[in-house]
Amino acid sequence: QVQLVQSGAEVKKPGASVKVSCKASGYTFTSYYMHWVRQAPGQGLEWMGIINPSGGSTSYAQKLQGRVTMTRDTSTSTVYMELSSLRSEDTAVYYCARRGYDILTGYYYYMDVWGKGTTVTVSS
Amino acid sequence: QSALTQPPSVSGSPGQSVTISCTGTSSDVGSYNRVSWYQQPPGTAPKLMIYEVSNRPSGVPDRFSGSKSGNTASLTISGLQAEDEADYYCSSYTSSSTFNFGTGTKVTVL
Numbered sequence: 707q708v709q710l711v712q713s714g715a716e717v718k719k720p721g722a723s724v725k726v727s728c729k730a731s732g733y734t735f736t737s738y739y740m741h742w743v744r745q746a747p748g749q750g751l752e753w754m755g756i757i758n759p760s761g762g763s764t765s766y767a768q769k770l771q772g773r774v775t776m777t778r779d780t781s782t783s784t785v786y787m788e789l790s791s792l793r794s795e796d797t798a799v800y801y802c803a804r805r806g807y808d809i810l811t812g813y814y815y816y817m818d819v820w821g822k823g824t825t826v827t828v829s830s
Numbered sequence: 831q832s833a834l835t836q837p838p839s840v841s842g843s844p845g846q847s848v849t850i851s852c853t854g855t856s857s858d859v860g861s862y863n864r865v866s867w868y869q870q871p872p873g874t875a876p877k878l879m880i881y882e883v884s885n886r887p888s889g890v891p892d893r894f895s896g897s898k899s900g901n902t903a904s905l906t907i908s909g910l911q912a913e914d915e916a917d918y919y920c921s922s923y924t925s926s927s928t929f930n931f932g933t934g935t936k937v938t939v940l
Contacts, residue, residue, distance in 0.1 A: 750933050750934040751868075751876065751931040751934070753928060767928055801875055806887075808882070813864075813881065813882045815862070816864075816866035816878060816881035816882070817878060818887065820875040820876055821875065822874075823875055
């Protein structure tokens with residue numbers, strides 16, 4: 707079955723960087739784009755960006771431009787999200803979520819499978 | 831990247847229907863039929879419930895339905911059940927090629 711397995715919780719100091727991984731299985735890794743979404747404690751969901759695992763192209767939320775980098779390793783079917791210059795407001799659960807694809811309609815503007823999330827805590 | 835507006839909470843008794851609204855702008859909800867809905871029980875990851883305004887993925891009960899009028903999309907849960915208690919988020923693709931999420935709605939089954 708389709709699974710997205712994320713790396714474990716992280717605790718970082720302000721100004722540091724964090725790199726979260728998301729290992730995909732159960733489908734052809736390069737056939738589906740991957741989103742990253744985060745959720746601060748008690749808050750709503752925030753879209754961070756998307757990566758095409760096939761060619762590696764990315765698109766990021768304007769708010770995070772310059773601080774976020776999404777990469778992939780096709781040999782291990784893993785995508786990565788690195789966030790730099792961390793501040794307390796970056797404390798959140800970070801999710802990877804596969805971009806869906808409806809074969810019948812060609813639609814793909816949704817997230818059909820989600821990882822369980824990685825908690826990142828930024829604290830001095 | 832402005833959040834779409836949802837009511838903070840809605841509630842209903844078992845068997846009743848509840849509707850959650852999701853209001854955006856002409857740059858997101860109003861421009862595209864690219865609205866999706868996600869269910870998130872406490873402490874868990876979101877789960878896709880509706881995509882492209884009104885399509886249900888396999889496995890999602892037909893009690894869940896979606897619609898859209900102008901800049902506002904809606905999710906209706908008919909025949910409310912205890913297991914439907916969760917937070918619900920809408921999402922829309924935008925004219926900037928990004929995604930906005932809604933502010934979230936807590937559904938309580940009385």
